[in-house]
Amino acid sequence: MRLYTLPAWRLRWELVEGGGDPASYVEQVYERIRLFEKTLNSYITLRSMEEVVEEVEQQVREARRGAYKPLAGVLLAVKDNIAVEGLPNTCASRMLSKYIPPYTATVVERLVEAGAVVIGKTNMDEFAMGSTGETSAYGPTRNPWSINRVPGGSSSGTAAAVAAALATIGLGNDTGGSIRLPAAWTGLYGLKSTYGLVSRYGLVSYAESLEQIGPMTRNIMDLAVMMEAMAGFDPRDSTSLDYTPSRGVYTAAVERGEEGARLSVALLEDMVEHEAVSEDVRRVVYRAAEALEEMGAKVSREKVGRHVAYYALPAYYVIAMCEASSNLARYDNIRYGYREPPRPWEGWNTYYSRVRGEGFGREVKRRIMLGSWMLSAGYKDQYYVRALRLRRMVRDRLLSLAERYDVLLLPSAVTMPPRLGEAITDPVKLYMLDTVSVQANLSGLPALTVPAGKVRSIPLGVQLMARPLGEPRLFTAASMIATATGLHDLIAEPVG
């Protein structure tokens, strides 16, 4: 049986109740890694198969004995900016190439408690700064659906690994679209939850006021199962909401969607017709609207206005860069880092400049420098403070829309994935890829990417947004689209 093709919820059943062999599942996945990893470059750290087999068998044994393990034995790919004790945590940066965290992120702890087994740490844009996966110090990841194209970023490795079934489920993080954009370009479901629903403890900070860890899967039910395991209050994260979803609330929402539901949907017209959005993308969004209507939804057209459609992007980059300049200040190579000892009598300021010059890549340095400048006296009010004002306007507008509709529908990516090297050379072109993603981060609203069409045999996802803690609505709507289009459990067979 080809266990690697199964969604996690089915796989768990096969392994725990159907007599499926955990070792052969792991072997199949490692066989695919042997076949495709060289091409894709999706992992930075891969654990040994023996170790992983042992843990998968252990999880399955415990589940067979009756432990509640909704993800028993399921292989989980973790983005390399999320701490897993004992595994390198490079953030795809030379700066952290030798850093091994002594602790594990809350979210990983919870998923492992639910039965998942970490298979490895995935490639990404350096410190999650990038939208194509190409800023990695470990080389770019390729899109398994079309290997001359990027998979999207910054969660590029997780996207490629899950899409090509080099893992069954994955974790990414989303600061300005880093889950949703690669999910949209690799045929995956990806969720950026309501700000504060998922603990950030253990996620290496890029821009904390914007980001969330989130699941990436090939099946909407898997997304719901993962969220039930990982979401909820964490005392170690002060921005964590005092809310923990009850068991079954997301999976039930998925099941509701399979039957169809009378959701009210707002198609965000000026986001779809935005000049940055390509014709291919527009067609897929309209197709998704039809799919929702077929399943019983009532779709209306709404406009978000210029602030949301146009000014959100610069506001986002100002805030993200300012926070980044602060968060990345700690990388001075003293407590952890790469091997580069100070020279005798070298002053620390000289040393800091030297190692930060060598250890960070171009894009990271660009954002640190711009952020430092925009936060400095005399410029802060022009940039940072103004961006915060815009942020409030974006949030207010989206909140009022989200209160009036169950779900908002908009593109998840502005174009089809660029070819390798195409976007990376021009930072503004690169930043424009986030045109439709950053609104959810600025406003804290939950947003989910769902595959809705294919363009020249590459799958393309659309984006759903809802009010704060409106995740069940997102699951229902995504499930409706999945049922109507049949575009789920897509597995890429990379060629080249």
Added chain:
Amino acid sequence: MKRRTVIGLEIHVQLTALKTKLFCSCSADYRHSPPNTHVCPVCLGLPGALPVVNKEALRAAISVCLALNGRVADRLRFDRKHYFYPDMPKNYQITQYLEPICREGYLEIEYNGRTKKIRIRRMNLEEDPGRLVYPAGSPLHSPYSLVDYNRAGVALLEIVTEPDMESPEEARLFLEKLRSILEHLGVSDPSLEGAMRVDANISVEGGERVEVKNIGSIHEVERALMYEIVRQNSLLDKGVKPKRETRHWDPAHRVTIPARVKETEEDYRYMPDPNLPPVRIPAELVKAVAESLPELPDKRAERFVREYGLPRKTARVLVSRKLLADFYEDVVKMYGGDPRRAANYIVNDLLNWLKDYGIKALYSRVPPERVVKVLKLLDEGVISIRQAKELAEVIVKKGVDPEEYVKKAGYVKISDEEYLSRIVEEVFKEHPKAVRDALEKPKAVNFLVGMVMAKTRGRADPVVARRLVLRRLEELRARGASQTSSR
């Protein structure tokens, strides 16, 4: 010529009574621990670790704010202050910039018999950085530096006054008052090394403001300020205007030295910490803290005056340290005698000898029972006042039980009449003029008694001595009368 001096202070107080650091659960009691043993992902600033506010630190800060008559902020908010320094794990410090926990407080000090109000501008909660260790003692002579992060993340309270002080004495009095309040609140033990660090701003009329950084004790603050007044005044005398600068206090040489001049004004690029969203400080919490505030030094001094009949000055000395005031009250309770006598003995005699050991010698080296024993020996007439004074030195320095010491040292009063009569005889022979005076004026008797005491080094029983002197004078008078009649 006398120029006006203006002084403002910035005091960093470690909340040493907290069990844990400000944003993590590492033990805050790091002193005497091997380097880097009180650390965790949070206080080491490891990638991905997040701060969570210690609720007890908030309570402590509120209590200090209320004790300093300040206004507690509506919400708790933290900002990041950025600068690169190896003792800061994140290269930014979590502090409060825009919304300090407390504003507009004041403290009253007594100076030259007048009460003076020193205003407090603001007070904020922040994390302490780690500590640099230089293998050769100083950065100049060390080829490398080491960092100890045990202190990193310990809760600090920064208290900033208005420039309301006009002399080093006022600054000292303010700091002593503040110290005692912190002790009474039980939030900090300022006597621990580095638990109370002071930056002083001082300007002398005609010059610019000078900041003297990182002074380690109240005593040193006074010294540093005195030094600065002399330095700045002598510059002005020479027609040189003291420039605006930062200086460091060198306690070994007792001078201030200019700090390295920065080429540009430091820009800390303050921004709100996104990991610590603002939280409301509930009015009920402030109320609860206010209601549980302990008796503070001013009130305690008033009570000492009222309850024990102490002079205001003595009461103020006693409440200047919590331990001293506690000690006094314990002595009073056990002693049962005159509280004024106990106060006098502690303030005038015991305190003198404690200087070398520090206030912490109370209880540990000098249990209150021993002071009570001295006072009782005195009351019972076993020892003289002078001997009691000598015993103060003995119980502090030797750390022994006064009763046993008195027995061993033959420290008992001389009331043997035969012996004392001989002494009286000697005194009368040596001071014939005094004897003649005493025969006429009863007040002059005291001089003769005093001489008897002096000859016995204070050991004579003054009652017996006086009786013997009076008897001898009577005899002389009687003899004089009989001589006259025989003529």
